[in-house]
Amino acid sequence: MANYDFKTIEKKWQDRWEQEGAFNAVDDFTLPKFYGLIEFPYPSGAGMHVGHIKAYSGMEVVCRKRRMQGYNVMFPIGFDAFGLPAENYAIKTGMHPRVVTDTNIEKFSGQLKRAGFSFDWTRVVDTTDENYYKWTQWIFLKMFENGLVFRDKAFVNYCPHCKVVLSNEDSQGGKCDICNSDVVQKSKDVWFLRITEYADKLLDGLKDIDFPVNIKAQQENWIGRSTGAFVNFTLTDTDEMLKIYTTRPDTLFGVTFMVMAPEHPLIDKYASRIANMDEVEAYRVECGKKTEFERTQLVKDKTGVKLNGLSAINPVNGKEIPIYISDYVMMGYGTGAIMAVPAHDQRDWEFAKKFGIDIIEVIKGGDIEQEAYTGDGEMVNSDFLNGTTNKKDSIEKMLSFLADKGIGEKGVQYKMKDWAFNRQRYWGEPIPIVHCEKCGMVGVPHDELPLRLPDVKNFEPGEGGESPLAKIDEFVNCTCPKCGAPAKRETDTMPQWAGSSWYFLRYIDPKNDDVFAAEDKLKYWLPIDWYNGGMEHVTRHLIYSRFWHRFLYDIGAVPVAEPYAKRTGLGVVLGADGVKMSKSRGNVVDPDDVIKQYGADTLRTYIMFMGDYTASAPWNESGVKGCKRFLDRVANLSDIAKGNGVTPKLETAMHKTIKKVSQDIEDMKFNTAIAAMMTLLNEINNVGAMTLDELSTFVRLLCPFAPHLCEEMWEQLGGEGLCSLAQWPSYDESKCVDNEIEIAVQVNGKVRDRFTVPADIDAQSAIAMAKELDKVKEFTNNMAFIKELYVPGKLVNLVVKPL
């Protein structure tokens, strides 16, 4: 079978798998289950590139192995198809996004099938299908009913190019995630999901799930929980309290000024008392001009304006202190106002230096003339705290003091903000809300779902970033579900993250019209046993979907609190030039080209072999050829395999390889699993013989990686049924050890010689034999033996020194 005919073979087995429904998960609740998940693709017009293949191959191999181990495996695929690219393409070409999306899905499906992925094609989910987004809308309404949806005027990240409001996550670094233009700040009425209410639950949930430490750390960092205190400062000559948040209430005696965010509402309330209001207004205008990005760029240079005529009283010592406004204080975090302790906070210190404000040391240990001291030390200038040396103690003392006097309390804050949940675009799920003059915001009744996207001709967004839906009178005008009066529909759509926040649940019961998924099926399939995906989704999709799932759990709609029992990451495939693949660089590799030239098995094997799966690695055409060579040589094993039973010279190697491949797949060390099979192949060729039984084992080991070739060889061997569903080979631990072992002999830690002995040799004889070796003697002549060590099965180390 030299240079096996991969084209014929691959087509043959792909057809067979599909006809026989070989990889379809069954709802037989008595079987042990395994739910393996990959991140479903956005079906772009460009089709897949090899990065997609890598992203799915990890779980593919695991799932194929699980099936052979007897599990009822669900390995589903779907399409996250709402989103801007399809819509922009539609605007350009006049084609309906529906048509564009269907074409792209078709294209992706074909590519996925040609790569031989063992997806369950009966469970395909498409987020733009109205039978799917009906349930996306349903979940939204449930959140609305539970007070997790609200509408608020807010400064939002707005992309003037895409004409949409973006979440913080979509505008990182001040650039639009979609078109990379500069994002500007704009005041707008927007929808929010109250994800902050779930901050603690999302944090706690991390404890019991199997995520790599770096993913957990990133999520914790993103949620950004901090503990501290809220403290009320009285505004002079008023009953008004200026509330601040601080993590260091123990430094209250060091407060010498306060800072409010420029947008702080109290400024307007007391505008009449502020003597320099024009100066304040001017500063506000200046800040408004800055994008959030610019604002964070100017870290060093502090700016601000003192409020003349308005000051505050420090509640712990009654001192009157000035108030400033500055854009280094954000309205969006804490209370939008801070107490400034320049001696022990670097930002406050810089501000104080610039504006000539007092700096009072309250913690000893640093030189506050040079910089703020943020370390620990003895408390000074702090009345009842003086002499305390432990930070925790000082904070505790201060907290109880604040509580006793009723001027402050313990508090918790999060960096995470509520989730701006809307887009002014056509190609998304319509938000199922009706605005009624009398009743306010009313949810669309559940039995009216799905609220379908109306057919429009022009997908261009309206002026000022209005949704194209706003132009469709038949859609907008409706009656209030509550009172029946004429009302208007919400015309915003949901962001792309909506559909992907729960798709893994729909796979479980994709055709159910009554519920998003039946309870018994959810109970059987959840949680997802293993979710593999890209690191770029760690702070967005992975948090959003945990939030949605946790909410569904809280309302009793799903049986487990956390959707993913285990999550792993993967590295990207770089271009041959070592740079990220991109159309503009022209270094993109199309999997179809590789499949045409070398076959899907070669592509799959190479992708898994090219390096550490979790790290990024550059594409290398020669490496692909090497894998093709390997598979050709495997195909040729048919010529030498004869008879049954075991080949004595191969027995240990066979068992070792089964063990290594089995374990490596579990650890996602696919590269070394393949290397082990290559080593075994070399040994077989050296021995020059193997039995049909051994070939059967080899073929089953390789099957998850190169399934088409293995099916063909399995058939030739007369194997029963499909190789893909045959039993995973088992090994005997006792047969993994060699009878004879090679011992390395070190003198003073340096290897000087080796010798081969039976594996059960004792320390004494091993050391004695080692000493007799000529090469060893060279280095031990005229030396005194200080120490003699034997590491069983490994080495002898003789420690010597001159006589």
Added chain:
RNA sequence: GCGGAUAUGGCGGAAUUGGCAGACGCGUCAGAUUUAGGAUCUGGUGGUAACCCCGUGCAGGUUCGACCCCUGUUAUCCGCACCA
């Protein structure tokens, strides 16, 4: 600045977690086959002409023994970032 990670031949990367550094593959060199090229097969391949010797970013340390542990340091990548 904070958090996470990485650093090993010409290249991608191994190393049972403190025990023979460089598995496996690529590339390369030599040979076989071939009219030739390609393909294939066999063998060699960290540096060095070389036994010695030197070698896992750099400098120390612990240990009989360190890619692995400790201290310091440099570089690169990723995430967050005036978070009070």
